[in-house]
Amino acid sequence: MRFAIPRFLLLAMVFGLPASASAQSLSQFIGMWSDPPATPEGQACFPEFCTDVLLSRLNALLDDPANDKRKFEDLVDEARKYEQDTYIAPHLTAEALKTFPLSEAEDPGFLQCEPWGAARQIFGPHQLEIRQRGAGVIEMHYGEWDAKRTVYVDPRKAPKQAKPSRMGVSNARVEGDELVIETKEIAANWANYLALHSDQLTIVERYARSKDGKVLYLTATFTDPVTLKEPIVLKKVWRWAPTSKIAPYKDCQLPTGLVSKGR
Numbered sequence: 001m002r003f004a005i006p007r008f009l010l011l012a013m014v015f016g017l018p019a020s021a022s023a024q025s026l027s028q029f030i031g032m033w034s035d036p037p038a039t040p041e042g043q044a045c046f047p048e049f050c051t052d053v054l055l056s057r058l059n060a061l062l063d064d065p066a067n068d069k070r071k072f073e074d075l076v077d078e079a080r081k082y083e084q085d086t087y088i089a090p091h092l093t094a095e096a097l098k099t100f101p102l103s104e105a106e107d108p109g110f111l112q113c114e115p116w117g118a119a120r121q122i123f124g125p126h127q128l129e130i131r132q133r134g135a136g137v138i139e140m141h142y143g144e145w146d147a148k149r150t151v152y153v154d155p156r157k158a159p160k161q162a163k164p165s166r167m168g169v170s171n172a173r174v175e176g177d178e179l180v181i182e183t184k185e186i187a188a189n190w191a192n193y194l195a196l197h198s199d200q201l202t203i204v205e206r207y208a209r210s211k212d213g214k215v216l217y218l219t220a221t222f223t224d225p226v227t228l229k230e231p232i233v234l235k236k237v238w239r240w241a242p243t244s245k246i247a248p249y250k251d252c253q254l255p256t257g258l259v260s261k262g263r
Helices: 007-015 021-029 040-045 052-063 072-091
Strands: 031-034 128-132 137-142 148-152 169-175 178-184 202-209 215-223 232-240 251-253 259-261
Touching (some): 021 178, 040 052, 040 072, 040 232, 052 072
Parallel strands (some): 148 169
Antiparallel strands (some): 031 128, 137 148, 178 202, 202 215, 251 259
C-alpha cells in the first residue's frame, strides 16, 4: 500500500528540518517574486528600499490637496530626501558621514562592473527567487547581476571560521510565519543606505507574506558599530510572479564603452 506524503513533510526531509509547522511555513517563501504591487507603498519601496519614515512622509504628501497636480515620482523623491536627511544621516557615525552620500559616479558596480555585496543585493531592483538547493540549504537568486546567495537552514552546513566575503555567511530559521536570515562575515562594501559599511556589519532579514500570499515583505535590520550609531531598518516589497524568469548575466558595459564579462 502506498501513502501520500504531505508536502510539508517532504520539505522537512529536504531542508533537514523537523516535521512541524516551521517546515510548513518555510514552504510559503519558495518560488519567484518580482515587481512591486500596484500601490503607492509598493512603488516607493521596490526600486531600492524604503523605511517607515519615507512611507509616513509620502502618505502625508499624498493626503495634502496642494500636491494633487504633482507627479507621484516627484512626491517619492521628496519623501526619499526627507528620509535621507531625518533618518539615514542621523544614524551614521562621523566616519560614515565623511563619504555620505556616496556618488553614483564612484560606484564600483558601475565603474568596474563589480557585483554587489549582500547589503545592496538584497534590495536589488529586479526579481528574487527563493529555491531549495539540497538538504538544509536554500538559495536566494537575484535578477540584478544574476547573483546567488547560499543560505543555511541547517547551521551545521555553514562554513566554520569563514573570512569576510561579498555575500557573507547566512543562516536561516523560521519564526512563526516569518523566514529570518542572519548574515555576518560580509566584506566591507557599499551599503544600500548611500554609505559604506564595514566588515563588522550584521544583517537580520525578516520575510513575511501577505494574508492572500501575493506579496512578499522584507524588513532588514542593519547593525554596524563602525558606520552606524544604532541599528537601521530598511524595507522592500515584491509580488508573487511564478512565470517570471531571471535572464543570465553575460556582459557589463563599462563607462568607457569597453565590454567586461560579468561574474
